[in-house]
Amino acid sequence: MNLKKQLDTEFERTLTALGHTDAPAVVKQASKAEFGHYQVNGIMGAAKKARTNPRELAEKVVEQVQQGDLSNILTMEIAGPGFINLSLNQAFLSAELETMIGDDRLGVATSQPEKILIDYSSPNLAKEMHIGHLRSTAIGDAAVRLLEFLGHDVVRANHVGDWGAQFGSLLAYMDKLDAEGAQLATELKDLEIFYQSASALFKSDEAFAATAREFVVKLQSGDEKCLDLWSRFIEESIKHCQAIYDLLDISLTPGDVKAESAYNNMLEGTLSELDEKGLITISEGARCVFLDEFVGKDGDPIPAIVQKSDGGYPYMATDIAAAKYRGQDLKVNQALYFVDGRQALHLNQLYAIARKAGYITEEQNFVHVPFGTILNKEGRPFKTRDGGAVKLADVAEEAINRALTLIGDKNPDLTNDEKQNIARIVGIGAIKYAELSKNRTTDYIFDWDTMLSFEGNTAPYLQYAYTRIKSIFRRADVDPANLKQAIMLNQTAEVSLALKLLQYPETLESVTEDYQANILCNYLFELSQLFMSFYESCPVLKATDEIRDSRLRLCDLSARTLRHGLGLLGIQTVEQM
RNA sequence: GCGCCCGUAGCUCAACUGGAUAGAGCAUCGGCCUUCUAAGCCGAGGGUUGAAGGUUCGAGUCCUUCCGGGCGCGCCA
Known part of the structure; x- marks a missing residue:
């Protein structure tokens, strides 16, 4: 159930009924808590078009809506030059939560299915994946997951660069090493070094450069030996990419590669x-x-x-x-x-x-x-040529190591295996979230510490909120499916949390409009913040039976929503951290 | 020169596409762990939204000019 859309439809219909056609109701989430839950912004525009008084029009609209179906779930108040502030009553919120709890899709409807191809990641196979590939890869993968969840037939297209002049020196270098009896498989272990060595040789050795150029021609004319070297290189390079995808929980597989x-x-x-x-x-x-x-x-x-x-x-x-x-x-x-x-x-x-x-x-x-393009801390473009490239694998490793150290401090009783697993999920979550949460079309600055931060608006914060809930359920030892207590929203922290939970469907809809993953990140962060406040101010296990069960159900729905939303971002959750 | 993107708190970013007193996080300062995990919570300070005009009930958002940054403009991908 998309609350915002439902309200918008109702007010739009009312405006039309009052003769204001082609006047959008513009229902939005309230900009401030004191304004209620939603606000209707379109009255002023409609009044302007019809050259009438906006507050009078607002009164007519309110009067009309009061006679309709929404009257018993809604409190309306006219404010300012002609806003209508809307508050949903607690019985309604509680009933909506009930519906959401009973729905595996958390209230999110499926779309009219389409076949949607997503061209993303698409690294150049002549180089190892670096930090610059994270944007396309992480954002694209989030879009893939969202669109699949909405019911679309999604085609992942990894349009990797595997052709062109740059492969000349690589093949020539392979050929040279091969002739010298080196183990190519070993040499290809570190592709970046391999590429740099080949490139250095290309610059310093005239004869080698000439050979490299010959290899380009040979490759394009289908020379068999050349193609053999080429395919060995490509195979190795794709393996490297796949290892990164697997480590980062990117849903791409070798089958999604359709190379140039x-x-x-x-x-x-x-x-x-x-x-x-x-x-x-x-x-x-x-x-x-x-x-x-x-x-x-x-x-x-x-x-x-x-x-x-x-x-x-x-x-x-x-x-x-x-x-x-x-x-x-x-x-x-x-x-x-x-x-x-x-x-x-x-x-x-x-x-x-x-x-x-x-x-x-x-x-x-x-x-x-x-x-946007990646800039360094000084605001200058990140150059990949002069050693400025940060390998994606290195960032991931560093993130995991930092997470591991932190877990050792916070939760020393966990087994080594558990720590390793948690460290990977937390560390990887942090770097993906760092990209996804500032999905702007502008250039952005890569800062190692910001990317690897585990505090504030980060994936670990969301994951932590999730573990707190899981911890409550471990102690309570109840199955949320068995809880039948109607949800009671008596504390403001409970109401705020409830409303936010119900806004999950409309959040996903706005993400779909422009594939801005940061909208989902913001939502999940706000949800976590509201949960944390609720957690501090509303004891769950110490409360009396009815309140306890009501709060347990709020907790459970919060956990499910967090897990689901993070899942759409390609970020996993853990039971403890 | 032409074109595209952009300029918001000390730093990194929001602001649901024209709505009400521009919000978060980091950093700084002050409180909170014999109560469900302190990766947390509560509170404080911090702004002429690059500048100047314009459009209107109302502008960070739209139009013009200027300043500043990034990128792209015939055989790299």
């Missing part, structure tokens, strides 16, 4: 089709697509190069082929690209070309979901 090279055999055919449709122009020896929407200064058209003058295919060609595959073969309803905001022009060109070519229909929604 998978589109190689589509490239020429796709470009021919573009040519047949008159979209291709040869400019300075390169095949380009010029579109009217993309012009620079003085109306100069900005090209999208789909084939370089040397015959090579840039990633635009691959991306067009992939868009065609996604649009025509997979027939997706939506494709969401969780990609760095700097690629905005590229992706907009891509979508425009794919539409012009008929690869994407009007009904198919291809969207760039952008995010």
